[in-house]
Amino acid sequence: MDILLQVIISGASIGSIYALIALGIVLLYRTTRILNFAHGDIGVLGTFIAYTLITSTGLPFRVSFMLALLAAAVIGGCIYLFLVRPAKNQSELGLLILTLGLALALGGLDALVFGSGNKVVPALVDHRLVHVGGASFSVVTVVTALVGVVLMVGLWAMMTFTRLGLAMRAVAEREDVAQALGIPVRNVLIATWATAAVLATAAALLFAPTALLHPAMMLDPLSKGFVAAVIGGMNSLPGAVVGGYVLGVLELVVGIYISLEFKASFAFLAVILVLVLRPHGLLGKAEVKRV
Amino acid sequence: MVYKKLAGRGCNTVRKEESMKRVFKALVAGTFVTLGSLAFAQQGVTDTEIRIGNWGPMSGPAAAWGNVTTAIDAYFQWINDQGGINGRNLVLVSRDDGYDPARTVSAVREMIDREGVFAFAAGVGTANGLAAMPLIIREGIPWVGPATGAVEFAEQSDGYIFATFTNYFVESALMTRYAIEELGSSNIAIFYQNDGYGLSGVAGLEAEVSAQQAEGSSAFAGDRVTYERGTTNMGVQALRLAGSGADTVMLFSDPSAAAALLNEFANLDYRPQILSTVTLLDPSLISHPGMQGAMFTSFLRLPSVILGEGNGDPYADQLYSEIIIPYAPEIAADPFRALGGIAFTQPLVVAIEAAGRDLTREAVIEQLKLIDNYTEGMYHNLSFADTYQGNNSVQLLQVTPQGLRPVSDWLEY
Numbered sequence: 001m002d003i004l005l006q007v008i009i010s011g012a013s014i015g016s017i018y019a020l021i022a023l024g025i026v027l028l029y030r031t032t033r034i035l036n037f038a039h040g041d042i043g044v045l046g047t048f049i050a051y052t053l054i055t056s057t058g059l060p061f062r063v064s065f066m067l068a069l070l071a072a073a074v075i076g077g078c079i080y081l082f083l084v085r086p087a088k089n090q091s092e093l094g095l096l097i098l099t100l101g102l103a104l105a106l107g108g109l110d111a112l113v114f115g116s117g118n119k120v121v122p123a124l125v126d127h128r129l130v131h132v133g134g135a136s137f138s139v140v141t142v143v144t145a146l147v148g149v150v151l152m153v154g155l156w157a158m159m160t161f162t163r164l165g166l167a168m169r170a171v172a173e174r175e176d177v178a179q180a181l182g183i184p185v186r187n188v189l190i191a192t193w194a195t196a197a198v199l200a201t202a203a204a205l206l207f208a209p210t211a212l213l214h215p216a217m218m219l220d221p222l223s224k225g226f227v228a229a230v231i232g233g234m235n236s237l238p239g240a241v242v243g244g245y246v247l248g249v250l251e252l253v254v255g256i257y258i259s260l261e262f263k264a265s266f267a268f269l270a271v272i273l274v275l276v277l278r279p280h281g282l283l284g285k286a287e288v289k290r291v
Numbered sequence: 292m293v294y295k296k297l298a299g300r301g302c303n304t305v306r307k308e309e310s311m312k313r314v315f316k317a318l319v320a321g322t323f324v325t326l327g328s329l330a331f332a333q334q335g336v337t338d339t340e341i342r343i344g345n346w347g348p349m350s351g352p353a354a355a356w357g358n359v360t361t362a363i364d365a366y367f368q369w370i371n372d373q374g375g376i377n378g379r380n381l382v383l384v385s386r387d388d389g390y391d392p393a394r395t396v397s398a399v400r401e402m403i404d405r406e407g408v409f410a411f412a413a414g415v416g417t418a419n420g421l422a423a424m425p426l427i428i429r430e431g432i433p434w435v436g437p438a439t440g441a442v443e444f445a446e447q448s449d450g451y452i453f454a455t456f457t458n459y460f461v462e463s464a465l466m467t468r469y470a471i472e473e474l475g476s477s478n479i480a481i482f483y484q485n486d487g488y489g490l491s492g493v494a495g496l497e498a499e500v501s502a503q504q505a506e507g508s509s510a511f512a513g514d515r516v517t518y519e520r521g522t523t524n525m526g527v528q529a530l531r532l533a534g535s536g537a538d539t540v541m542l543f544s545d546p547s548a549a550a551a552l553l554n555e556f557a558n559l560d561y562r563p564q565i566l567s568t569v570t571l572l573d574p575s576l577i578s579h580p581g582m583q584g585a586m587f588t589s590f591l592r593l594p595s596v597i598l599g600e601g602n603g604d605p606y607a608d609q610l611y612s613e614i615i616i617p618y619a620p621e622i623a624a625d626p627f628r629a630l631g632g633i634a635f636t637q638p639l640v641v642a643i644e645a646a647g648r649d650l651t652r653e654a655v656i657e658q659l660k661l662i663d664n665y666t667e668g669m670y671h672n673l674s675f676a677d678t679y680q681g682n683n684s685v686q687l688l689q690v691t692p693q694g695l696r697p698v699s700d701w702l703e704y
Contacts, residue, residue: 003530010526010558108350116354117625118546118575127580129560138558211523212550212575216351220523248524255527261485263527264519 002134007252009132013141015248016148017207021225022232022240023155024199030235031172031192033092034084037099039200039225040218041106042079046072046201047208047217048114051121061122065205069198076197077190084193085186110215121208144206151202152241155195159237168192224251227267231274233284242282333651335409340380341643341650343367343636344408346398346423347415347438349387353545355573356415358622359438360385362632363413365618370640377648381640384408390415392422399423403430410435410643410655413635417441417488427451433656435642436635440570441487445680453659454680455635455670457590459488459568461704463495463541465685466566466588469699470539471503471510474564480513480537482528482552484520484544492543492568513537518548529555532563542567546576553581569685572627577690586698588685589627591634591669596626599694607669634669638662638681671701 021039028036050068053059059067079102087098123140124147130137159165167188170178179185203225204218211217228247232239247267255263280286335342349357360383367381375381384406386398395416402408403426411427411434414420420437427434428449436455437444440462445454463481470476481496483489493515500512514535516528529552532540540563542549549571556562557580565585567576572587594611595603607630615622615629622629642658643650663676671684687699 003534006530006559007526010530010555014524014526111350111354116350116357118355118550118573120550120575120578127557129558136558136560140554141558207523210551210554212547214547215354217547220521224524251524252526252530256530260517260527260531261519264522 003256005133005135006137007256008249009135009137009141011249011252012245013137013145013248014210014251015245016145016152017203017221017244018224018228018248019241019244020148020151020199020203020206021221022228022244023152023237024196024203025225025229026232026234026237026240027155027168027192027199028196029229030237031168032084032189034095034099035226036196037096037222038079038102038106039099039196040204040222041103041110041215042072042075042197043200043202043204044110044213044215044218045075045106046197047121047204047213048110050201050205051119051208051213052114054122061124065124068205069201072197072201073194076194079197080190080193085189107215114215116215118212118214121205121213123209124206140209144210147202147206151199155199156237158195164188164191224267227271229281230271231281233281235285236281236283239281239283246282333409334407336379336650338379340382341376342382342384342406342408343639344399344402344406344411345383345385345413346388346395346402346419347385347413348390351389351391353390353416355625356390356438356628357387358625358628359413359415359632359635361619361622362615362629363636365614365629366633366636366640368618369614376640376644377650379650388416388419390419392416392418395419395423396426399426403432408432409650410639410652412436412639413438413632415439418486420444421487424452431652433639433652433659435639435659436637438631438635439488440491440568442491442680443487445678448679450656450679452679453638453675455638455673455682457569457588457682457685458680459491459543460495460498461683462568462588462590462685463492463543464499465495465702465704466541466568466586466687467496467499468503469687469702470541470564470566471500471508473699474539476539476564477510478513478535478537479510479539479541480516480532480535480563481541482516482518482532482544482549483542484548485517486520488570489517489543492541496541518544520545523547523551525551525555528552529559529561532556533559533561537563539564539566541565542571544571546571546573549576550579550581553579557581574625577695582690583692585690587688587690587695589688590671590682590685591627591630592671593688593695594626594630596623597695598688598697602696606667610669630669637668638665638673638675641665641668672703 024039028034046068049071050064053064125139125143128139167183170183171185171188207221228243229240232243254266345360347357347360348354364383367383371380384402388394388398413436415438417439420439428451433451435453440456440459442458442460444452470479483492496512516531567587569588592604592607594607642655645658646654660675663674665673670682673681675681683704684701686701688695689698
């Protein structure tokens with residue numbers, strides 16, 4: 001078995017989940033300056049919706065997947081309209097605490113409505129092994145990585161080629177100027193929260209079949225998503241993707257070639273190193289403030 | 292006007308002094324009566340009820356184990372509906388600690404000081420129990436059936452803690468013995484959580500392998516692969532275990548980590564014999580495709596709802612149908628934890644009943660120590676005659692396409 005090839009394939013698979021999470025975090029942060037600690041719990045809520053659709057209505061996983069993404073978009077938009085917008089005059093710290101509170105509330109809601117026991121979520125496709133150059137991997141792994149890539153490309157296309165994407169970038173640059181230019185900032189922010197919620201749910205839906213679904217399922221992946229976002233640069237969407245893949249592969253490399261015990265803390269050491277050596281991340285731009 | 296007010300105040304003052312004297316006399320008399328009665332009273336016990344404390348994670352990452360508390364409540368309701376114990380009802384005082392040891396300590400403190408519990412039953416979590424243990428021992432409160440298999444509870448009991456959960460060391464050693472003697476395993480690896488729970492599993496594996504080697508066996512303890520609690524990416528661990536060539540892998544982890552590892556095993560097309568600790572006996576994990584053929588231990592008698600019609604223990608079937616189904620139907624889908632809640636509490640109930648109407652903690656502890664070769668309850672054989680670790684046996688169950696099926700007799704250490 002070619003260990004390095006195996007590490008790269010496995011790392012890329014988990015890396016695409018980290019990248020999706022990081023994308024949602026960065027998208028919100030660069031537009032609203034909010035670090036959303038409820039990002040993982042929004043994803044878990046979407047996954048519980050998909051799970052309920054599969055088990056209660058018998059809908060196929062792919063259909064449930066799409067419906068859950070739709071539901072997540074609605075949930076994300078509602079969170080902005082009914083929670084974040086009324087608190088928009090709060091400080092950044094106040095808004096951060098708001099998302100922490102939302103995370104706890106969503107966790108409690110999941111346990112209350114869907115139960116706190118572990119649940120098995122089926123994968124998007126059936127498990128089948130593929131052997132490449134001495135390494136073996138499951139079709140599930142490939143599909144997980146591919147779906148992640150498709151979503152990332154879709155987000156890039158939306159941000160680059162659509163009026164909504166242009167408006168999102170404008171609001172991220174200068175909200176007041178965007179408003180003065182007639183951009184409907186409120187609607188753009190609703191769309192931003194909805195998009196971030198879709199990314200969170202997609203990541204959770206892809207992650208759930210590799211573990212077990214429960215209200216706290218996304219605690220660890222969310223922390224890795226934050227790490228990936230910082231590594232890539234908190235204001236760079238391509239950076240979030242690069243950060244996710246780099247973290248996914250490096251975690252495994254460290255575990256295999258250095259120490260298994262060190263693997264858990266490696267991600268956070270990486271954050272410290274990046275913050276010291278390149279505070280704006282691998283692809284982020286240093287913020288310049290006029291004084 | 293002013294005079295009237297002053298006079299009035301003066302009259303009131305005299306009246307107040309008289310009434311204060313009466314109140315004082317009544318208080319003094321009341322205090323003597325109360326002190327007199329307290330000399331014979333026991334905290335947590337009244338003429339009509341006995342208050343039993345318990346904690347568990349009703350929220351947080353281990354919330355599924357909150358079903359243990361729900362089951363105890365159902366058990367007490369069932370007992371109370373039959374007249375209680377010696378004329379008293381059992382009252383469960385439980386607190387959600389969210390699996391956070393710091394919250395366990397404050398919850399236990401509050402249950403002792405404010406709720407005045409008589410004894411503690413069950414209590415989920417190794418770290419949680421270890422955090423609460425010094426306080427419970429210092430207060431001299433009996434604690435029966437910690438819902439964890441850590442060795443410390445019996446070893447450091449100080450006469451107050453009575454463990455019924457076959458400890459992880461013994462469990463691991465018995466699994467290893469079965470693997471070598473019955474399955475012909477030669478290279479036994481272990482995947483373990485990096486804490487006392489997982490390390491007990493490693494110690495049991497190593498001790499039993501050494502014992503087997505001393506008797507001429509060529510089997511050896513293979514790779515010991517760890518993970519940090521709460522982490523979810525098990526790619527490296529799977530690669531290490533697959534690369535080690537282990538024919539048997541023991542699991543001492545949490546269900547999510549085990550599921551993640553099994554998914555990675557599937558990616559590598561690595562199919563060792565899995566032997567799993569009882570703490571992973573979770574309905575979701577049993578139904579996981581990677582667990583087909585895997586073996587679990589159980590230290591409890593199990594009902595047909597787990598083992599299939601005709602395979603269950605009749606006594607476990609009876610408790611499941613008489614208590615869980617009618618009193619706690621919401622946890623009926625999780626029969627292991629449900630019956631676990633009853634099993635952890637049962638020895639305390641037996642001892643309270645045997646202690647009679649003049650109930651004291653000392654009398655209950657005395658009765659607990661008299662439990663010897665007790666085979667009528669949920670355990671194969673419970674004995675506190677010369678130990679605080681009352682149960683040292685497990686049975687092995689295998690996951691088959693039809694569900695879990697027993698594959699061994701009761702194994703004793």
